Amino acid sequence: MSVDERLRIGLARNAQSCDPDVELLLKAALTRGQRDRLLRWAGVTAGVVAAACTALVLALSLGWRSDRAPLVPADGATSTAALQGLYAADVPAQPSTPSVAGRWVLEFKPQGVLTVTAPPAYPGVVSGVLYAVAGDELRTDLFSQDLCAGQPLGRYAMTRSGTRLTLTTTVDPCPQRVAVLTAASWTALP
Secondary structure (H helix, E strand, O other), X not given: OOHHHHHHHHHHHHHHHOOOOHHHHHHHHHXXXXXXXXXXXXXXXXXXXXXXXXXHHHHHHHHOOHHHOOOOOOOOOOOOOOOOEEEEEEEOOOOOOHHHOEEEEEEEOHHHEEEEEOOOOOOOOOOOEEEEEEXXXXXXXXXXXXXXXXXXXXXXXXXXXXXXEXXXXXXXXXXXXXXXXXXXXXXXXX
C-alpha cells in the first residue's frame, strides 16, 4: 500500500468519526450573538442615560442660579443714568491678583453696557460686559468670560463724592473683579 493510499484511508476514517450536529451548533452561535447584541445595547443605553443625568445636574447647579438673571430688564429700562460716563482708576499690584495691576477705564453706557479699557499688560477678555444699578448697588459680570467664568455676578455698594466713585464689595466670589473694582476710588473723566 502506498503512502498516498494510507493517507486517504486515514483521512476518510477520521472524517467518519467526526459527525458534528450542525443545526445545534448554529443555534448556539445565533443565541450567543443575540445575547452579545443585547449587552451592547444595554451598555450604550446606560451611557446615554448617565450622560443625560450629568448634563441635567450641571445645568441645574451651574446654569440656573438666581444671579444669572439678565442684568438689564426686558424693557431696557435701567436706573443707570446717574452712573453713566467715564471713570478711571490705577489698580495697584497685589500679591493675590498681579495680573490686573495698572490703569483701568470704565465707561458706563446706557442700557446697561459697560465698556472696559484694560492696562496694556492685561491679556484677558473685557468685551461684552454688562451692569445694572438698583438703588446704591451695582451688579456686573466683568471678567465673566475668563477670570470669573462660572461664578455669579459681583454686587457692589456705590458711594459718590464729587467726581469720585467708590465701590465696596457686597458679594463677589471673584478676587480679580474685587481687586479691579475696589482697590482704588474711581475718578470721573470729562
